Amino acid sequence: MSKLFVVGIGPGGTEYMSAQAVEALKQSEIIVGYSGYIEYIKPFIEGKEVFQTGMTGEIERCKYAVSKAKEGKTVSIISTGDAGLYGMAGPILELAPDLNVEIIPGISAAFAAASRLGAPLMHDTALISLSDRLTDYEVIKKRVGLAAEGDFVIALYNPKSKTRSDYIEEAVNIILKFRAPQTPVGIVKNACRNNEKITVTELQKINYDEIDMFSLIIIGNSNTYIQNGKIITPRGYKIK
Amino acid sequence: MSKLFVVGIGPGGTEYMSAQAVEALKQSEIIVGYSGYIEYIKPFIEGKEVFQTGMTGEIERCKYAVSKAKEGKTVSIISTGDAGLYGMAGPILELAPDLNVEIIPGISAAFAAASRLGAPLMHDTALISLSDRLTDYEVIKKRVGLAAEGDFVIALYNPKSKTRSDYIEEAVNIILKFRAPQTPVGIVKNACRNNEKITVTELQKINYDEIDMFSLIIIGNSNTYIQNGKIITPRGYKIK
Numbered sequence: 001m002s003k004l005f006v007v008g009i010g011p012g013g014t015e016y017m018s019a020q021a022v023e024a025l026k027q028s029e030i031i032v033g034y035s036g037y038i039e040y041i042k043p044f045i046e047g048k049e050v051f052q053t054g055m056t057g058e059i060e061r062c063k064y065a066v067s068k069a070k071e072g073k074t075v076s077i078i079s080t081g082d083a084g085l086y087g088m089a090g091p092i093l094e095l096a097p098d099l100n101v102e103i104i105p106g107i108s109a110a111f112a113a114a115s116r117l118g119a120p121l122m123h124d125t126a127l128i129s130l131s132d133r134l135t136d137y138e139v140i141k142k143r144v145g146l147a148a149e150g151d152f153v154i155a156l157y158n159p160k161s162k163t164r165s166d167y168i169e170e171a172v173n174i175i176l177k178f179r180a181p182q183t184p185v186g187i188v189k190n191a192c193r194n195n196e197k198i199t200v201t202e203l204q205k206i207n208y209d210e211i212d213m214f215s216l217i218i219i220g221n222s223n224t225y226i227q228n229g230k231i232i233t234p235r236g237y238k239i240k
Numbered sequence: 241m242s243k244l245f246v247v248g249i250g251p252g253g254t255e256y257m258s259a260q261a262v263e264a265l266k267q268s269e270i271i272v273g274y275s276g277y278i279e280y281i282k283p284f285i286e287g288k289e290v291f292q293t294g295m296t297g298e299i300e301r302c303k304y305a306v307s308k309a310k311e312g313k314t315v316s317i318i319s320t321g322d323a324g325l326y327g328m329a330g331p332i333l334e335l336a337p338d339l340n341v342e343i344i345p346g347i348s349a350a351f352a353a354a355s356r357l358g359a360p361l362m363h364d365t366a367l368i369s370l371s372d373r374l375t376d377y378e379v380i381k382k383r384v385g386l387a388a389e390g391d392f393v394i395a396l397y398n399p400k401s402k403t404r405s406d407y408i409e410e411a412v413n414i415i416l417k418f419r420a421p422q423t424p425v426g427i428v429k430n431a432c433r434n435n436e437k438i439t440v441t442e443l444q445k446i447n448y449d450e451i452d453m454f455s456l457i458i459i460g461n462s463n464t465y466i467q468n469g470k471i472i473t474p475r476g477y478k479i480k
C-alpha cells in the first residue's frame with residue numbers, strides 16, 4: 001500500500017531529527033523537498049529518487065508527492081522545523097484527502113533558536129510569521145500588536161525578505177508600544193546549523209542589517225531578563 | 241568537566257526523541273526527572289543513577305541536578321515536550337548561571353497533538369497554559385481573549401486539573417466571543433503515547449468531561465475546517 005509521509009526534519013542537522021523522521025525517510029522510495037534543504041537529510045537519501053524545486057515551489061512539490069503516492073510509491077515530503085507549522089502538512093491534506101498520509105512532527109525553529117539563546121520561551125508564546133506572501137499584512141500587524149498587548153513571548157518567523165525589508169522594524173515599533181525598550185531580544189540566524197549566528201540584544205538596540213530570511217527572532221515578555229549572555233523568561237517558580 | 245543537559249524528550253515514545261537527546265542521556269551518569277515520565281526513557285537509563293520526584297517537585301529536581309553537576313558529574317534533567325517551553329531550561333539557568341549547561345530542544349505537545357489531528361496549526365499560533373499555579377488567572381484569561389481576537393490558532397496546555405476543572409470552559413466561552421461556534425477543536429489526550437485518544441469536535445460541542453491534565457487542546461482560526469475527520473488550517477495557498 002502506498003504511503004505519504006510529511007516529515008518535519010527539525011532545524012537542520014540530523015542530530016535534531018527524531019528517530020521516526022529518519023525511519024520515514026529510510027522507508028521511502030521518493031524524497032521530495034525544497035532544494036536548499038535536501039542537504040540536511042543527505043545521509044538518508046542515497047539511492048532514492050529525489051524531487052526538489054526552489055523556493056515558492058511548495059505546491060509543485062506537494063502535487064508531485066501526491067501523484068507518486070497515488071501511483072503506489074512510498075514518498076516522504078520534508079519540511080524543515082515542524083511539518084505542521086508553516087509546513088507541508090496542510091497543503092498535502094488539502095490536496096490528498098483520501099491518501100494514507102502520516103504527519104511526523106519536528107522541532108520548530110522557535111524552539112531550536114530558543115535552545116541556543118537560553119530559556120526565552122518558558123511561558124505563553126505567540127508564533128507569528130511576518131511573511132505576507134499568503135497573509136494580509138494588516139492581519140500580521142494586528143496579531144503582533146495583540147501578542148504584545150497580551151505580554152506573550154513573541155517568536156517571529158520569516159522576519160525579512162528582499163521585498164519586505166522593513167516589516168521587522170515595523171513589528172518592533174508596534175511591540176514597543178506595549179513593552180520596555182530594554183526588553184531582551186534574541187536573533188538566531190541558521191539556528192542549529194553549521195553557520196549559526198546568535199545575537200542577544202534589546203528591543204531598542206536591534207541592528208536590522210543583521211536580520212535576514214534565515215533568522216528567527218524571539219522577543220521576551222515583561223519579566224524576561226539577560227543573565228551571563230543568556231535570555232531567561234521566568235516561569236514563576238520561587239527559585240532561591 | 242561537568243556538564244548539565246536539559247533534555248526535551250518530546251511527547252513520550254522514544255521514536256519522537258532526537259538523536260541529540262538520546263546521546264545526552266547516554267553520556268550522563270545521572271538522570272533526573274518527574275517520576276511519571278522516567279518510563280519514556282527506559283531504554284537509555286540502565287545502570288545510571290535516577291533521581292525522580294513527583295509532580296510539583298520541579299525545583300527539588302533542578303537543585304539536585306545542579307548540585308550533582310557542580311560535583312563534576314554529567315547530568316541530564318528531562319522535560320517532556322520541549323525543554324524550554326514550560327520546561328526545566330528556565331529554572332536550571334536561573335539556579336546555575338555558571339554551570340556548563342546545554343539545552344536540547346524537543347517536540348512540544350502542541351506539535352505532537354497537531355500531527356495526530358491533521359494540520360490544525362499551519363499558521364500563526366498562540367501557546368497558552370491554563371495552569372494558574374505560577375501565573376495569575378486574570379493574565380491567562382486576558383491572553384486567551386487577545387489570542388482569540390487576533391484569530392490565532394490557539395493551543396491550550398494544562399487545560400484542567402482537580403483544582404481548576406472549569407478553566408477550560410471559561411476559556412472556550414471567552415474564545416466564543418470572537419470565533420464561530422462551529423470552529424474546529426481538537427482534543428488529544430496522551431498525544432503520541434500508548435494510551436492516546438483523539439477527539440475532533442467544535443467549540444460549541446466540547447464534552448468537558450473527557451478533558452484532563454494529559455490533554456492538549458487545539459482551537460482553529462476562522463479559516464480552519466474539518467475534512468475526513470482531520471482538522472486543517474489553510475496556509476493560504478491556491479491549491480487547486
